[in-house]
Amino acid sequence: MEIINQIDEVKRCSVQYVLALNDTLNVINGKWKLPIIGSLMYGKKRFKELERNIDKISPRMLSKELKDLENNGVVERTVYNTTPVTVEYELTESGKTFHSVLDVMVEWAVEHRERTLEL
Amino acid sequence: MEIINQIDEVKRCSVQYVLALNDTLNVINGKWKLPIIGSLMYGKKRFKELERNIDKISPRMLSKELKDLENNGVVERTVYNTTPVTVEYELTESGKTFHSVLDVMVEWAVEHRERTLEL
DNA sequence: CCGAATCCCGCCTGATACTG
DNA sequence: CAGTATCAGGCGGGATTCGG
Numbered sequence: 001m002e003i004i005n006q007i008d009e010v011k012r013c014s015v016q017y018v019l020a021l022n023d024t025l026n027v028i029n030g031k032w033k034l035p036i037i038g039s040l041m042y043g044k045k046r047f048k049e050l051e052r053n054i055d056k057i058s059p060r061m062l063s064k065e066l067k068d069l070e071n072n073g074v075v076e077r078t079v080y081n082t083t084p085v086t087v088e089y090e091l092t093e094s095g096k097t098f099h100s101v102l103d104v105m106v107e108w109a110v111e112h113r114e115r116t117l118e119l
Numbered sequence: 120m121e122i123i124n125q126i127d128e129v130k131r132c133s134v135q136y137v138l139a140l141n142d143t144l145n146v147i148n149g150k151w152k153l154p155i156i157g158s159l160m161y162g163k164k165r166f167k168e169l170e171r172n173i174d175k176i177s178p179r180m181l182s183k184e185l186k187d188l189e190n191n192g193v194v195e196r197t198v199y200n201t202t203p204v205t206v207e208y209e210l211t212e213s214g215k216t217f218h219s220v221l222d223v224m225v226e227w228a229v230e231h232r233e234r235t236l237e238l
Numbered sequence: 239c240c241g242a243a244t245c246c247c248g249c250c251t252g253a254t255a256c257t258g
Numbered sequence: 259c260a261g262t263a264t265c266a267g268g269c270g271g272g273a274t275t276c277g278g
Contacts, residue, residue: 012222020229021153021228023232028144030271046239059242060243073231073234093234099131104220106139108217109139109142111216149250166260179263182262
């Protein structure tokens with residue numbers, strides 16, 4: 001058991017660990033990434049729909065954040081040749097599984113609150 | 120199964136969920152929180168030790184971030200009446216369990232890389 | 239409709255110096 | 259040692275305008 005913990009600590013210390021952690025942080029960072037992901041959890045949406053769904057976001061920010069998420073492989077963008085053009089955004093498979101990360105974050109916070117209030 | 124997923128979605132939509140998520144985000148945000156937590160994972164440390172351990176952090180930032188983490192119940196501060204004063208920082212119980220959140224973030228990132236490279 | 243380009247501001251952060 | 263004080267710079271992000 002002791003040796004197991006040491007192995008885990010080594011793993012946690014590795015460069016790979018830190019790099020992977022950064023990947024996840026990049027999906028989270030900024031003010032709008034999570035609201036966008038949250039909105040897309042319910043299915044594909046168009047640009048304007050997202051803009052309406054997410055409170056107070058400007059098209060500039062929405063565009064920038066969507067591009068980030070696309071580069072990170074979390075969101076997929078599809079353009080349809082209609083006039084005017086229609087663009088749809090949806091979560092990739094990885095994007096869909098991201099809720100598991102969020103769930104753990106929430107779980108920790110809830111337990112943390114209980115532990116903190118106990119004092 | 121379908122009904123279960125709906126319950127989960129409702130849960131994820133609730134105000135409580137978002138608030139808890141924010142709690143966790145506050146523990147993560149900024150450039151220095153995770154390095155500090157990581158450094159304290161190996162045991163209690165004094166201010167100067169942390170400053171030496173964490174690359175390029177200024178005392179100003181270290182002080183501020185430690186104060187944040189203390190307010191969030193993740194770090195505990197102990198002052199000893201020596202001359203000159205000795206101050207030790209250590210993770211609270213919640214702080215120690217936080218690695219479980221980090222592990223899940225890393226796990227997601229690793230799987231995400233595999234899925235993305237497959238294409 | 240779907241953005242790109244531009245301008246601008248606040249605050250977060252870094253650097254440096256100083257105190258109990 | 260363990261921080262605080264002060265100033266300056268950069269960058270995230272808001273507002274607005276314009277183009278395909």
